[in-house]
Amino acid sequence: MPAASGVKARFEGVSKRYGQGADAVQALAPLTLDIAERAFVCLVGPSGCGKSTLLNILAGFEPPTTGRVLMDGQPVQGPDPRRGVVFQQGALFTWMNVRDNVAFGPLATGRSKTEAERIAARYLDMVGLASFAKRYPYELSGGMQQRVGIARALANDPEILLMDEPFAALDAQTRELLQEEIKRIWHETRKTVLWITHSIEEALFLATDVVVMSARPGTIKATLRPPFALQDDPALVASPEFARTKAEIFGLLREEALVAQRQEAER
Ligand SMILES: Nc1ncnc2c1ncn2[C@@H]1O[C@H](COP(=O)(O)OP(=O)(O)O)[C@@H](O)[C@H]1O
Ligand SMILES: [Mg+2]
Known part of the structure; x- marks a missing residue:
């Protein structure tokens, strides 16, 4: 049953800490995020910022440390066939x-x-x-x-598809063709999708909502609603509007990638 609110999934004050004491890693800061019914949400953020953690919590593979995740208003308590998961490979x-x-x-x-x-x-x-x-x-x-x-x-x-960098291991041409295919399938099935990618172009081409995460502990830095997911033309990636939005996301991500790099260096 779709939620009357049009919200398919909701992260409410969700944080995640792995481990205990000095070895603990705060992967996610408390964050709140709504995924609308039929949205195609692309999550981008620097490596190690907690993207997979976020997806795994919604999948029901990991419990949050604080807060809760709801699907159609009901708390997620474990894996469920209503949520389909696709991994990078294998x-x-x-x-x-x-x-x-x-x-x-x-x-x-x-x-x-x-x-x-x-x-x-x-x-x-x-x-x-x-x-x-x-x-x-x-x-x-x-x-x-x-x-x-x-x-x-x-x-x-499934009512929602959770995809963790599903195309990351593919060559560029294959990836582009599959992106067109995914867009067609999404138009056909109108599933709600949460999709993690490293590629800004992929996010822009596919997403109704691009969610930019901060460096660890991950939180929501920005949400953009580009118009391209609803457009069919593969050539839209060459439009000035696409280039402008791409530059905007690139700027947001770059700041966070620099923070993540400093964190790495200090470890
Ligand atoms: N099972 C785990 N145990 C301990 N630390 C983990 C575990 N899974 C992820 N982490 C740590 O949590 C942080 C976020 O990881 P992850 O969610 O995989 O980030 P991303 O998918 O954005 O690269 C990283 O520092 C990672 O090392
Ligand atoms: Mg990951």
Whole structure:
């Protein structure tokens, strides 16, 4: 059920500290962030600022140290199939073919074999891999493996997709094509998405909301709402408006990256 407020997920005063005493790391300062229903939120920030921590808390993999996370107004208390997670790489079952990888979730939640295979076929078609159903992960390129990962997450029909640098390990051309594909899939399914990326261009191309995080302890430094996510033309990245927004985010990020660099040097 969508929340009446239009807020799909909410971080309320969430902070995270790992470890105890002198070895403790304050990964996140108390922060508050709303993710609107159907938004495509891209999280950018310097390395080590707590982006994955934030995502893992919403996924239910890690409890917050303070505060709470709500989805549709209900506290997150652990992993839930309503939240689909895609990692940077490698989460496929190597011993299963592509179709069985995608059918795994639906089968695990009680669908019949026929039904699960029908669902797998639908999402493999959506990511352009219908003809690779009988292949094994090792037979696929990195980009194709990521597309299987995305199909597998979608096959569970999650309400929110959590993606931690899903394209970081791919070459630039593959990444750009997949970005177009993701945009098309998002327009088609209108899932709520939380997406972590190092790439400002990727964030600008995909996001309804770009959330810029500060250096550790991570907090929300700025939120921008660029118009490009709703535009289809891949050439929009060449527009002056795109360049101007890119420069703005670059400036925000650079300040935080310098802070993060000093932190590294002092360790
Ligand atoms: N399980 C953990 N135990 C201890 N420290 C951790 C753990 N996970 C992350 N950290 C630390 O928390 C900080 C934030 O990490 P992370 O959320 O992975 O940042 P990001 O994804 O932005 O690079 C880093 O200093 C990292 O070393
Ligand atoms: Mg990370």
